[in-house]
Amino acid sequence: MQNWINAYSWMNIRFLLMGLEVTVLISVVSVLLSFIIGSVFGIIRYSRIKYLSAVVGFIIDIIRNLPLLLIIFFTYFGLPNFGFKPETIPAAIIAMTVFESMMLAEIVRSGLNAVDVGQMEGARSVGMSFVQALWYIILPQAYKKMIPAIISQFVSLIKDTSLATIIVVPELMQHAQVVYGQNANYILPMFAALAVLYFIICFSLSLLGNFIDRRLA
Amino acid sequence: MRKKFWLFSLVLWTFLLTGCGQSLSQQSVLENAKQANTITWGVKGDVRLFGLIDVKDGQQKGFDVDMAKLITKHILGPKGHADFVTVTSQSRIPLLKNGNVDAVIATMTITPERQKTVDFSKVYFNAGQSLLVPKNSPIQDAYHLNGHTILGVVGANSVDNVKKASPKAKVLELQDYAQAMNALKSKQGEAMTTDNGILYGLAVQNPGYEVRGGTFTKEPYGVAINKHQKSFVKAVNQAIDEIKADGEYNRLIKKWFGQVPGFNYKELYSK
Numbered sequence: 001m002q003n004w005i006n007a008y009s010w011m012n013i014r015f016l017l018m019g020l021e022v023t024v025l026i027s028v029v030s031v032l033l034s035f036i037i038g039s040v041f042g043i044i045r046y047s048r049i050k051y052l053s054a055v056v057g058f059i060i061d062i063i064r065n066l067p068l069l070l071i072i073f074f075t076y077f078g079l080p081n082f083g084f085k086p087e088t089i090p091a092a093i094i095a096m097t098v099f100e101s102m103m104l105a106e107i108v109r110s111g112l113n114a115v116d117v118g119q120m121e122g123a124r125s126v127g128m129s130f131v132q133a134l135w136y137i138i139l140p141q142a143y144k145k146m147i148p149a150i151i152s153q154f155v156s157l158i159k160d161t162s163l164a165t166i167i168v169v170p171e172l173m174q175h176a177q178v179v180y181g182q183n184a185n186y187i188l189p190m191f192a193a194l195a196v197l198y199f200i201i202c203f204s205l206s207l208l209g210n211f212i213d214r215r216l217a
Numbered sequence: 218m219r220k221k222f223w224l225f226s227l228v229l230w231t232f233l234l235t236g237c238g239q240s241l242s243q244q245s246v247l248e249n250a251k252q253a254n255t256i257t258w259g260v261k262g263d264v265r266l267f268g269l270i271d272v273k274d275g276q277q278k279g280f281d282v283d284m285a286k287l288i289t290k291h292i293l294g295p296k297g298h299a300d301f302v303t304v305t306s307q308s309r310i311p312l313l314k315n316g317n318v319d320a321v322i323a324t325m326t327i328t329p330e331r332q333k334t335v336d337f338s339k340v341y342f343n344a345g346q347s348l349l350v351p352k353n354s355p356i357q358d359a360y361h362l363n364g365h366t367i368l369g370v371v372g373a374n375s376v377d378n379v380k381k382a383s384p385k386a387k388v389l390e391l392q393d394y395a396q397a398m399n400a401l402k403s404k405q406g407e408a409m410t411t412d413n414g415i416l417y418g419l420a421v422q423n424p425g426y427e428v429r430g431g432t433f434t435k436e437p438y439g440v441a442i443n444k445h446q447k448s449f450v451k452a453v454n455q456a457i458d459e460i461k462a463d464g465e466y467n468r469l470i471k472k473w474f475g476q477v478p479g480f481n482y483k484e485l486y487s488k
């Protein structure tokens with residue numbers, strides 16, 4: 001019992017919260033970047049542009065089928081061989097963004113495919129260009145359908161940031177490891193604290209998703 | 218078309234994988250450090266007594282860290298600056314090879330295997346591997362572990378040493394020392410093994426467990442430096458000699474290991 005009380009001293013909790021800050025930073029930046037890149041890639045693959053769509057599809061398929069851990073390793077240990085040496089936090093952001101963009105690209109493409117073909121035909125027949133039809137007619141409908149899938153992808157992104165401990169990014173999981181490095185008896189209290197903190201962030205994101213979903217429906 | 222594409226990508230990859238990365242070994246780490254007035258050290262962040270991040274200020278603290286600071290001062294002068302990057306047993310060699318850190322001082326034993334990829338300074342700390350067991354355990358030493366499950370940490374050589382002493386011992390490797398300790402407590406294994414300094418640190422926090430059987434290996438810790446950096450190795454060696462000669466070394470040993478019960482820290486003094 002004494003171990004639990006000592007483990008939750010203000011100093012330790014403060015250190016965990018500093019880790020949480022980095023986790024949130026990595027998550028938010030990766031979410032924003034991967035949303036943009038993922039949308040662009042998804043739309044390109046959907047649009048069936050000659051060669052370009054095939055190349056993009058090829059890249060998406062390769063990256064989607066690699067473990068995220070491998071991509072994290074590659075950005076931190078592999079890229080320096082090509083003359084680019086990222087710090088740990090940027091390396092984590094790059095790896096998360098690359099991986100999540102490709103996951104989102106497929107969500108975006110399936111969302112676009114789920115919009116009835118008649119919508120595109122109708123838009124084109126009243127004289128809209130392909131881009132106009134996409135922008136004003138197809139995309140708004142598609143994104144509405146995609147919200148639940150996108151939110152669940154972002155929730156798993158937040159949880160996956162813990163993989164970045166492998167390159168010693170000072171995020172939540174790594175800070176917990178440092179705290180229980182002081183005293184091996186703090187390991188269970190720290191796991192409990194991790195569970196609570198990750199749950200709070202991920203669950204509030206889910207609630208936000210539900211709220212947006214209801215607003216748009 | 219397809220054949221051409223594969224050929225092209227093959228050529229591209231061989232170029233990328235072999236062509237680059239040559240220039241790093243040709244730069245002098247020592248010269249760069251002198252110019253920047255900074256040496257970047259790779260240290261542990263979760264190992265008590267050697268390199269542990271202090272939750273109060275986020276700085277790494279421990280014997281390795283203090284040694285690194287002293288070596289920096291001896292090489293660059295009193296205004297020399299030491300930067301610290303947290304490494305793990307798995308990441309320390311890649312980071313050294315990639316030039317993210319100039320040198321690694323992270324509870325790293327000098328082994329012939331490692332000497333193939335990196336160079337080492339002279340020994341700066343003499344550790345030895347031992348066993349941590351529950352007080353009522355029948356295990357007496359490392360040579361009678363056949364059939365028992367022994368816990369260690371990944372990336373370290375401690376598990377191989379157990380295999381050498383008792384070839385039929387089962388071993389289980391965990392992510393860090395605290396996890397190994399908890400695996401021992403939850404009876405996932407019957408003994409935990411690593412360097413004695415770390416084990417004594419764990420024994421203090423866990424009454425009911427003790428370090429047993431003495432040391433069964435010699436684990437000389439060295440500063441790891443990238444290959445082809447003879448001048449830097451020489452400078453570090455000289456710094457270690459100076460630190461030992463002027464008594465700063467013994468002061469550090471007392472500072473970090475003087476408080477560890479059961480640990481005869483005076484054995485570590487430089488003569």
